[in-house]
Amino acid sequence: MTLSILSWVLLIICNLITVQYYTTTSTLIFPEYLSHFLLSLFYLFTLLSFKIELDNKRTSNFTEYLWQVFSIGAYTILISLFFKFFMYVTRDTEFSKNLYLINFFYHLNIGLITIFLANGFYVWKKMILYQKSRITDFAWSVFEYLVYLSILSNFFSVDVLTLPFIVVSSPLIVFGLFLSFNLKWVAFLNYKQKWQCILFTFLIIFISCTFIQEIFDSQSDENLVINLADNIFILAVFAFILLNCFSSLLVLFFNLPTSSVFEQKFGEVMLFQKLSQSIQIGDKEEEVYQLLLDSSLNTVMADAGWLEIIDEKGNFKAFLNKDIDEINVFELKKVLRKNQVNIDNEPQYIKNIKNYKYTERLEKLTSKSLLMVPLSSHNHRLGTLVLLKNINDGFDKEMVDIIFTFVSQASIAIKNFRLISEAVQTERYKEELKIAQEVQKSLLPPNQMFNIHTETAVFSKSSDEVGGDYYDLYQFSDKRFAIIIGDVSGKGTSAAFQMAQMKGIFQSLVQLELPTNQFMSYANNALSKCLDRTSFITLALFIIDLEHNSIRFSRAGHCLPLFYKNAEKSTFAILSKGLGLGMTRNTDYSSRIEEKEITFSSGDVLLLYTDGIIEAFNENHEEFGMDRLKTILTSHAHLSAKQIIDKIIEELYTFTGTTHINDDYSMVIVKFM
Amino acid sequence: MELNFAKHKDIYEIVIDGDLDASSCIALDKAISDAVDKGEKKILIDCTQLNYISSAGLGVFMSYLQDFENNKIKMVLYNLSDKVRNVFEILGLDTLVNIQSSKDEAIKTVDE
Numbered sequence: 001m002t003l004s005i006l007s008w009v010l011l012i013i014c015n016l017i018t019v020q021y022y023t024t025t026s027t028l029i030f031p032e033y034l035s036h037f038l039l040s041l042f043y044l045f046t047l048l049s050f051k052i053e054l055d056n057k058r059t060s061n062f063t064e065y066l067w068q069v070f071s072i073g074a075y076t077i078l079i080s081l082f083f084k085f086f087m088y089v090t091r092d093t094e095f096s097k098n099l100y101l102i103n104f105f106y107h108l109n110i111g112l113i114t115i116f117l118a119n120g121f122y123v124w125k126k127m128i129l130y131q132k133s134r135i136t137d138f139a140w141s142v143f144e145y146l147v148y149l150s151i152l153s154n155f156f157s158v159d160v161l162t163l164p165f166i167v168v169s170s171p172l173i174v175f176g177l178f179l180s181f182n183l184k185w186v187a188f189l190n191y192k193q194k195w196q197c198i199l200f201t202f203l204i205i206f207i208s209c210t211f212i213q214e215i216f217d218s219q220s221d222e223n224l225v226i227n228l229a230d231n232i233f234i235l236a237v238f239a240f241i242l243l244n245c246f247s248s249l250l251v252l253f254f255n256l257p258t259s260s261v262f263e264q265k266f267g268e269v270m271l272f273q274k275l276s277q278s279i280q281i282g283d284k285e286e287e288v289y290q291l292l293l294d295s296s297l298n299t300v301m302a303d304a305g306w307l308e309i310i311d312e313k314g315n316f317k318a319f320l321n322k323d324i325d326e327i328n329v330f331e332l333k334k335v336l337r338k339n340q341v342n343i344d345n346e347p348q349y350i351k352n353i354k355n356y357k358y359t360e361r362l363e364k365l366t367s368k369s370l371l372m373v374p375l376s377s378h379n380h381r382l383g384t385l386v387l388l389k390n391i392n393d394g395f396d397k398e399m400v401d402i403i404f405t406f407v408s409q410a411s412i413a414i415k416n417f418r419l420i421s422e423a424v425q426t427e428r429y430k431e432e433l434k435i436a437q438e439v440q441k442s443l444l445p446p447n448q449m450f451n452i453h454t455e456t457a458v459f460s461k462s463s464d465e466v467g468g469d470y471y472d473l474y475q476f477s478d479k480r481f482a483i484i485i486g487d488v489s490g491k492g493t494s495a496a497f498q499m500a501q502m503k504g505i506f507q508s509l510v511q512l513e514l515p516t517n518q519f520m521s522y523a524n525n526a527l528s529k530c531l532d533r534t535s536f537i538t539l540a541l542f543i544i545d546l547e548h549n550s551i552r553f554s555r556a557g558h559c560l561p562l563f564y565k566n567a568e569k570s571t572f573a574i575l576s577k578g579l580g581l582g583m584t585r586n587t588d589y590s591s592r593i594e595e596k597e598i599t600f601s602s603g604d605v606l607l608l609y610t611d612g613i614i615e616a617f618n619e620n621h622e623e624f625g626m627d628r629l630k631t632i633l634t635s636h637a638h639l640s641a642k643q644i645i646d647k648i649i650e651e652l653y654t655f656t657g658t659t660h661i662n663d664d665y666s667m668v669i670v671k672f673m
Numbered sequence: 674m675e676l677n678f679a680k681h682k683d684i685y686e687i688v689i690d691g692d693l694d695a696s697s698c699i700a701l702d703k704a705i706s707d708a709v710d711k712g713e714k715k716i717l718i719d720c721t722q723l724n725y726i727s728s729a730g731l732g733v734f735m736s737y738l739q740d741f742e743n744n745k746i747k748m749v750l751y752n753l754s755d756k757v758r759n760v761f762e763i764l765g766l767d768t769l770v771n772i773q774s775s776k777d778e779a780i781k782t783v784d785e
Contacts, residue, residue, distance in 0.1 A: 489728035490695070534702075534732030538764065557764040579765030583735050592768055 004045030011038040012107045019099050036154040039110075043151045043233060046118045054122040062130075062185045063193050065123045066200035072119045073207035076112035080214065083108060106218060113211050117237040120204070121147070124244050130185045143175035147240075153232035165232065172236045180244045183251045191259045198252050205245045212238055264299075268402060271295045272409060285417040286318065292385065292410040293320050299406070300399040302387040304367055309375070309383035312418065317383075324367070324388065331361045332370075341372075343384055348372040349400065351393040369394040373407045377415035433465040433493075440466050440496055443503050445473050453546045453673050456483075457641035459649060460666035467664035468495025469610045470502050474510045479546040482510050485608040485668050486539040487558065494535075495664070501530060502537060516541045516554035517578075517595040524556070524581045524589045531582035538580045540608060544670065551606070552597045556581050559611050562630060564637045566603030571630040571637075574598065604672045605637050605644065612665025613648075616656050624655055641671045676704050684783060685713040690722040693730030702733045709737075709746065715783040716748040719776070726757050734770050747771070751779035 014035050059065075083105045129140055150172065189197060215234070274291060293307045304323035311317040321329060333343070338358045341348055350370040353359060367388035375382040385407055389395065395403075444460060460469055468488030475481045484506055488498040505526050509519050519541055527537060538558035544551050555561065557580025560573035579592040600606070609629070616624045629648065636647045645667055653659050674691030685708050693701060708716055734750070741748055751773040753761070761767040773779040 489732055533736035534729065536728070536732065536735060536764075557766070559763055577765065579768060583738075583764075583766060584769060585739060592765060 001045075001049045004042055004049055007038055007041040007045055008107070008111050011035065011042055012104065014038055015103060015107065016100055019103055033155060040151045040154050042111075043114060043154075044148070046114045047121070047148070050115075050118040050122045054119075054126060057126070062127060062189060063196045063200070065126055066197055066204070069120045069123045070200045070203050070207070073116050073204055076116045077207050077210055080109055080112050080211070084214070109214065109218075113215070113234065116207070116211065117234065117241070120208075120241045121237050124241065127185045128179050128182045128244075130188075132182075136179065136182050139175055139178055143172070143179055146172050146175065147233065147236060150233040150236050169232055169236060172232075173239070176236070176240045176243060180240070180247045183248060186248065186251045186255055187262070189252075189255075189259070190263055191256070194252050194256055194259055198249060201245045201249050201252070205242065205249075208238060208242055208245070268299060271299065272405070285414060288410055288413045288417070289318055289320050292406060293322060296385060296387060296403055296406050297322060299402055300371075300387060300395060301389075302371075302394075303390045305385070305387040307383065307385050309414070310381065312380075314381070324365075328362070328365050329386075332365070335359055335362060343372045343386070344374055344381060347374065347400075347404070349395060366390045368392050371395045371400065371403060373403055375407055375411045375414065377411045380415075382411055382414055436493070436496065437465045440500070443500060444471065451478075451481075451546075454544070455641040455671040455673060456669065457645045458666070458668045459645045460664075461661075462491070462664045463612075463660075463662050464492045466493055466496035467491055468499050469612070469664040469666040470499045470506075471608070471666055471668045472503060472506055474507070476513065481544055483542045483544065483608065483668060483670065484510075484539060485558065485610065485666065486537055487610040487612075487664070487666075488537050489535050491664055498531065498535065498537060501527075502539075515595050516543060516552055517590065517593045520554050520556045520578065520581065520593045521590040524584075527582045528585045536580045536582040542606070542608075548599075549601060549672075550597055550599050552595055554578055554593055554595050556593060557583070559609065559614060560626065562607040562609075562626070562633055563598065563600075564605040564607070564633050566605075566637065567601065569634065569637075571607075571634045573626065573630075600672045602672055603637070605633065605641075606670040606672075607633055607644075608668040610664065610666045612661060612663035613652065613667065615663065616652060616661045616665065618656050624652060628655070637671075641669045644671070645669055674700065676700055678704070683713075684715045684717055684780065685711075686717040686719060688719040688722070692725040692727075693723060693733075694725065694727040695729040698727070698730045698733045701730070702736075705733070705737060705748075709740065709744070714744075714746050716746065717776070717779050717783065718748065718750045719752060720750050720754070720757060721752040723754065723757055726760055731760070731764065731766060735766065738769055747783045749773055749779040749782050751776055 018035065087102075087105065125140065125144075129136060132140075150168070153168065186194070186197075271291075274295075289307055289309055293305060296302070297305050304321075306319065306321040306324060306329050308316070309318040319326075332353070335353070335356060335358050336343055339356050341350070348370075349372070350356070352368045353362065353365075353370055354368060367390055369389045369392060371387045373385045375385060385403070387395070387403065445458070456473070458471060460467075460471065462469070468491050470484070470486040470488070472484050473481060474484075486499075486502055488495040488502065502523075505523050509522050509526075512519075514522070520539065523539065531537070536557070539556045540553065540558040540561055541556075542551055542553040542561075553561070553574070553576070555574070555576045555578045557578060560575065562571050563574050564571045574596070576596045577592070577594045579589065584592070607629070614624055614626050614629060618624075628651075632648050632651050633644065636644050639647065648667065652661075652665075674689065674693060674697035677688040677690065679686040679688065687701070687704055687708070689701065691697065705716070734748075737748065740746070749771045752775060753772060758767070758772065761770065761772060771782060773782055
């Protein structure tokens with residue numbers, strides 16, 4: 001901008017000096033081309049400064065663009081007219097005869113016109129290249145270069161409408177014409193904006209014409225150094241702007257009647273977008289209902305309507321009504337039902353409800369035509385949308401189609417909401433189960449325990465997240481501790497709860513240091529009150545006394561514990577009488593359980609397990625069985641407790657051919673050192 | 674699993690054919706409770722074709738013990754395979770449920 005002002009100032013100085021010398025000496029002090037050169041520079045810099053300014057502007061508000069052309073045009077024309085008025089007022093004084101002043105004003109005009117043209121030129125560029133294609137982009141580049149080239153026409157004084165003029169300007173005309181019919185921007189204006197644009201365009205044409213007239217007025221003025229009337233650049237840009245203004249005017253006028261339809265369609269597209277976007281985070285299912293009802297009513301200009309939504313189980317979930325009260329909805333539905341109109345499963349259109357039977361109670365209802373569209377997704381009913389109009393046969397096919405699309409779009413949105421909330425729910429259950437799993441893990445003692453005289457190792461796995469197997473330890477003293485193993489009938493969550501209960505019973509009763517059979521009697525009493533009729537718990541309790549090398553134990557229905565006797569290098573099952581817990585509510589339980597005692601020596605191994613181990617089967621439906629377990633124990637009893645367990649599990653998996661055993665399975669092993 | 678029913682005089686017989694697991698035990702539970710509702714006092718259960726019994730299956734027999742004692746109903750299981758009988762024995766349930774090795778003995782037991 002500063003460069004263009006600088007070149008303009010230089011141009012004035014240069015030309016005024018020329019005038020000075022010419023009038024006194026009739027010779028030119030500067031070569032003629034200097035003035036032309038400075039004028040060209042001014043054109044160039046002005047164009048470039050507007051190019052830079054407008055290229056950085058990013059808006060698709062075309063009224064604003066046209067306003068810019070108009071406002072700059074208005075400022076420039078006002079300034080120009082002011083000086084013209086000044087000249088007119090002083091026409092008889094010395095002022096008007098002053099060559100310097102006349103030339104100065106003319107140069108001012110050149111500056112103003114150039115600013116108006118450069119701004120108009122680049123604003124039209126923005127509009128023409130809106131949604132540009134490759135061809136328009138290319139055409140514009142060529143046109144722009146040609147315009148820049150035309151600046152050079154300064155140096156040659158070419159008369160308008162002579163052959164050289166036509167030759168030079170014809171490519172400009174061709175490209176200018178081609179470009180001025182790229183008026184895609186017009187389509188994106190609404191009705192009001194179009195009127196504004198028409199007004200601005202008229203004003204711009206008016207301003208342009210005033211300037212042109214001024215140029216041609218001063219053409220014949222002998223006192224002027226520069227003549228703009230034969231400048232191809234100025235004329236080309238003027239012509240281009242005027243051409244665009246006229247073509248825009250025409251297009252704007254012809255687009256006026258269709259703009260309301262276009263706007264409506266555009267609104268529908270926006271509504272679709274809103275509906276499909278409403279599934280995004282933050283929106284609620286209820287907002288989709290409101291959106292569907294409102295947009296349906298607005299789009300087809302219905303007078304009233306209601307929307308019913310039902311949940312997955314078919315229960316009533318939401319009801320929205322607009323401009324019709326609930327009593328009327330109720331009565332209307334009754335009429336439809338009596339006339340056997342099925343509004344739940346297929347779309348229905350009633351041209352005039354008043355022609356139907358049983359409509360006595362609808363006397364006050366102003367609505368006549370009804371459109372009923374059910375909402376559904378994957379044959380799953382979601383609800384019904386009903387629209388009413390106060391005129392007979394008020395819905396045409398177009399409207400019905402639009403409503404269908406709205407409804408299907410909304411149905412998808414609603415279905416998605418439900419699927420998402422379902423997924424969230426499932427995810428929450430999974431999280432809860434994980435917590436339960438963690439809690440249950442914390443109920444079981446650590447995997448390995450060491451004592452100078454014994455080595456203990458455990459293993460436990462559930463087929464579900466939580467299971468019903470239970471084992472625990474309790475240390476009475478350095479030399480005495482209790483081991484318990486148990487199995488709750490069934491598996492999964494209910495078994496896990498019973499198992500937790502069992503832990504409480506064990507930890508309370510074991511402290512009483514009761515004989516093992518008495519422990520079982522108490523436990524049976526406690527459990528009888530909380531187990532349901534078909535559930536039971538099997539237990540085996542061992543109290544190990546390292547001082548006397550003795551084990552006292554009771555087995556309440558639990559699978560037989562195995563004992564490896566190092567001295568005999570053989571394994572046998574420890575038999576004892578004992579009924580599972582929770583099987584009988586009678587007080588005679590104590591007679592159905594016994595306590596036994598065995599002794600152990602160094603190298604002996606006690607193996608406790610749950611039935612998941614021995615009942616695991618292979619693909620031939622053979623069970624792993626106790627005998628196999630005995631054999632494995634006998635042959636690996638020399639290993640550490642942990643190693644024996646690892647060996648058993650390895651053999652178990654090899655036998656079943658899978659690590660997914662469909663039951664809870666646990667083991668506790670105690671090796672005596 | 675399939676269940677068959679027979680009645681000879683005052684003896685009601687349920688024949689179990691197949692595995693008694695968590696899902697099939699529901700049918701057995703219903704069969705027994707139906708028999709109780711009908712006022713049957715002598716119930717025989719033929720376990721010849723019973724291959725496998727899960728803890729849920731055991732739970733069914735267990736759940737009627739109190740009922741039967743209160744209402745003077747006699748239920749006898751007979752002809753159990755060694756495997757199934759072993760399950761009853763390990764659990765100690767053989768001391769609560771009347772188990773006989775043959776049908777004759779079972780009839781004799783309920784007629785006592």
